[in-house]
Amino acid sequence: MGYPIMLNVANQSVLVVGGGKVAERKIYGLLEAKAKITVVAPTITTGIEQLVADKKLIWRQKTFSPDDMKEAWIVIAATNNRAVNEAVAKAAKPYQLINIADDPERSNFHVPAVVRRGRLTIAISTGGASPTIAQQIRRRLEELYDDDYGRYIDFLYECRQWILRHVRDEQKRKALFKAIADESFCKRGNWEEEFEQLLENAMKEEIRRKEE
Numbered sequence: 001m002g003y004p005i006m007l008n009v010a011n012q013s014v015l016v017v018g019g020g021k022v023a024e025r026k027i028y029g030l031l032e033a034k035a036k037i038t039v040v041a042p043t044i045t046t047g048i049e050q051l052v053a054d055k056k057l058i059w060r061q062k063t064f065s066p067d068d069m070k071e072a073w074i075v076i077a078a079t080n081n082r083a084v085n086e087a088v089a090k091a092a093k094p095y096q097l098i099n100i101a102d103d104p105e106r107s108n109f110h111v112p113a114v115v116r117r118g119r120l121t122i123a124i125s126t127g128g129a130s131p132t133i134a135q136q137i138r139r140r141l142e143e144l145y146d147d148d149y150g151r152y153i154d155f156l157y158e159c160r161q162w163i164l165r166h167v168r169d170e171q172k173r174k175a176l177f178k179a180i181a182d183e184s185f186c187k188r189g190n191w192e193e194e195f196e197q198l199l200e201n202a203m204k205e206e207i208r209r210k211e212e
């Protein structure tokens with residue numbers, strides 16, 4: 001059973017061995033997370049070519065050699081050659097994070113299907129049982145949690161920061177966090193106005209208590 005974590009890969013070196021369809025898909029996910037990507041492959045897809053032209057990553061046009069792995073924190077082997085993918089697995093140091101596209105057993109992490117909505121991230125893994133099912137579940141969740149929901153999550157983030165900075169009373173904080181995370185609050189849709197109203201009521205109470 002995998003241990004799920006959210007990895008901060010911003011500005012970290014990632015090596016992708018292979019430049020085909022699978023490599024391209026993983027690269028898009030890595031770029032979203034702002035990783036510093038090097039691709040080693042004799043040929044690349046037109047999608048990856050475009051990323052090279054836009055200076056989003058570095059392409060070394062060559063076949064893999066173990067030296068390519070020196071700087072990398074994360075290594076993804078996605079060539080169409082089993083022996084090459086195996087050579088990548090063999091060259092990995094114990095502290096490197098490694099994903100072998102055709103050999104989950106030799107990988108020390110798997111890539112889940114992902115839904116992103118603002119600050120919300122939902123990752124789906126079937127533990128190697130069926131990537132196709134992971135994709136199906138992603139599509140269902142994408143319908144359930146639409147872009148509007150992402151805006152709501154980002155609104156909650158702003159509120160939370162404000163509350164943490166300005167509301168001292170712990171009970172009051174908790175009550176506010178709970179109120180804005182309520183399903184009916186989300187559904188009514190007047191988030192800003194209702195939040196202000198909630199704050200006003202909370203502050204009134206504070207003033208009244210001070211006067212007593």
Ligand SMILES: C[C@@]1(CC(=O)O)C2=NC(=C\c3[nH]c(c(CCC(=O)O)c3CC(=O)O)Cc3[nH]c(c(CC(=O)O)c3CCC(=O)O)/C=C3\N/C(=C\2)[C@@H](CCC(=O)O)[C@]3(C)CC(=O)O)/[C@H]1CCC(=O)O
Binds near residue numbers: 100114134
């Ligand atoms: C979720 C997703 C993320 C991503 O890759 O970004 C992902 N695979 C996706 C799609 C997909 N993969 C495959 C198909 C073709 C249909 C089919 O075979 O079912 C499709 C569908 C398609 O392409 O449409 C084939 C396949 N995949 C693996 C093997 C090797 C093996 O199992 O031995 C083979 C056979 C290769 C062969 O036969 O040669 C292995 C892995 N694929 C994983 C992740 C990891 C386990 C995740 C989990 O268990 O949930 C794991 C272990 C390693 C890894 O790569 O991290 C992404 C969907 C993203 C999305 O749409 O949201």
Ligand SMILES: NC(=O)c1ccc[n+]([C@@H]2O[C@H](COP(=O)([O-])OP(=O)(O)OC[C@H]3O[C@@H](n4cnc5c(N)ncnc54)[C@H](O)[C@@H]3O)[C@@H](O)[C@H]2O)c1
Binds near residue numbers: 042063
């Ligand atoms: N994990 C997954 O999600 C998933 C999904 C489908 C397929 N697969 C597996 O992933 C692998 C790649 O599939 P694909 O469809 O992207 O293949 P592809 O044929 O589209 O691309 C293969 C890439 O590997 C490169 N390559 C070949 N030899 C190389 C070497 N010695 N050094 C560096 N690069 C080299 C090629 O230049 C090409 O860019 C296959 O083994 C396939 O079984 C995995």
